[in-house]
Amino acid sequence: MKILGVLLLVAGIVALVYGGFTYTKREKVIDAGPLHASVDKKERVPLSPVAGGVAVLAGVALLLGSRRRTV
Numbered sequence: 607m608k609i610l611g612v613l614l615l616v617a618g619i620v621a622l623v624y625g626g627f628t629y630t631k632r633e634k635v636i637d638a639g640p641l642h643a644s645v646d647k648k649e650r651v652p653l654s655p656v657a658g659g660v661a662v663l664a665g666v667a668l669l670l671g672s673r674r675r676t677v
Contacts, residue, residue: 607672615665621658626651 636643
């Protein structure tokens with residue numbers, strides 16, 4: 607449970623700080639016989655600040671809950 611809590615906490619903080627992530631996608635433009643041309647496109651996947659906040663709160667709750675059970 608502690609590992610899951612830490613992962614959720616880190617993922618939530620990253621979502622709040624960066625607001626999303628980008629990746630590069632290669633797309634074919636021309637494919638005519640021996641002639642090939644492609645373009646690299648950068649695409650962005652936005653992450654909601656609400657989802658980041660929920661992940662942070664869930665991570666903290668899991669960390670606190672796992673600490674109470676072991677005592």
